[in-house]
Amino acid sequence: MERVGFVGLGIMGAPMARNALRAGFPVTVTNRTLERAKPLGEAGATIARTPREVAERSDIVVTMVTNTPDVEAVIFGPEGVAAGAHDGLLAIDMSTVSPVATREFATRAAANRPPFRTLDAPVSGGEVGAIEARLAIMVGGEESDLKRAMPLFEALGKTIVHIGDHGAGQACKLANQIAVAINNLGVSEALVFAKAQGIDLERTRQVIAGGAGSSWAMQNYAPKMLAGDFRPGFMVDLQQKDLRLVLDNAYSEHVSLPGTSLVH
Incomplete structure (x- = not known):
């Protein structure tokens, strides 16, 4: 089973990470305020200090943060996901951000050394949908990456639709x-x-x-x-x-x- 990381443990991210744990995924988490990660640590998740460390410990990393600059920071910042990238890493942004920026992030990820794969997969359903694992998930990116991510998506939501290429989900x-x-x-x-x-x-x-x-x-x-x-x-x-x-x-x-x- 793939190792899954979560960056961002707010209203949506925390219950999503908990559902991944319940589905049996090995989960590593981090948050800007690490205090928020403690309940998940008590539930069996590994707590990391930075997104870079999450990436190093994970095969799939999910980001769920507030806005486009936040996504850029947690992925491409000095201690971001890109800094911890390794062969086979898949980064899935489930935040709601700019489609234009999302396409740019996919290009940057492909040019990273080492390169890594990306999907944009924002969700609808709110906090209740996140808690009850019945989110609608709108996916942008390549079909092969969606196929790989599908077991995780099925642990988080009920309606999972491939919309198109990078940015289409957003x-x-x-x-x-x-x-x-x-x-x-x-x-x-x-x-x-x-x-x-x-x-x-x-x-x-x-x-x-x-x-x-x-x-x-x-x-x-x-x-x-x-x-x-x-x-x-x-x-x-x-x-x-x-x-x-x-x-x-x-x-x-x-x-x-x-x-x-x-x-x-």
Whole structure:
């Protein structure tokens, strides 16, 4: 069984690493704040000090960090994954970052000495999906690398789709974020309108959820809204970061996205 490393143990990375452990993979982990790694160490993971050390101890390294500069730092920084690369290393970035930068990272990885393989495989499903190992995983890169990574992906998620070449996974994730953000707006406005009309909100939600207006947000978020449960499940600044990536890429391709601009 392949040795797996995780760099980044936040809301998503920590449960993903735990699921890899449960699936029987030998796991090495690190995080900018090493205190976060202790629970995984107690569960059987090896704790490393740097991404370089993770790479040296792993056959597959997963990065799950905040943004594009963070990915570049943990992969190509002085103590990054590239510094610990060895023959056969596969680096999988599961963060949500720029498709353009992702393609550049793949080129740099191929030119590294020694070179290493890469996939971009961002996820959708949030913290609950990560905990319950039912993430949707959108993969960019070569088919042979996806085939190799599939046992790990199957330990982390339920829907695994090869979108295309390097960067395609990230482009798909940004399309996902458009749908999520605008859908959330639609559900929220539907309930606000229903309340203003004086009609029963739960009955309204039920019938919408049974028709063409149904969605994941209507099924999962609307009940929480009606119960007054507005505890955060995702950071607003990260959602804004994702939509900014969308708008930057859309601008460069001369694509108009007025709904995304409004939600952002």
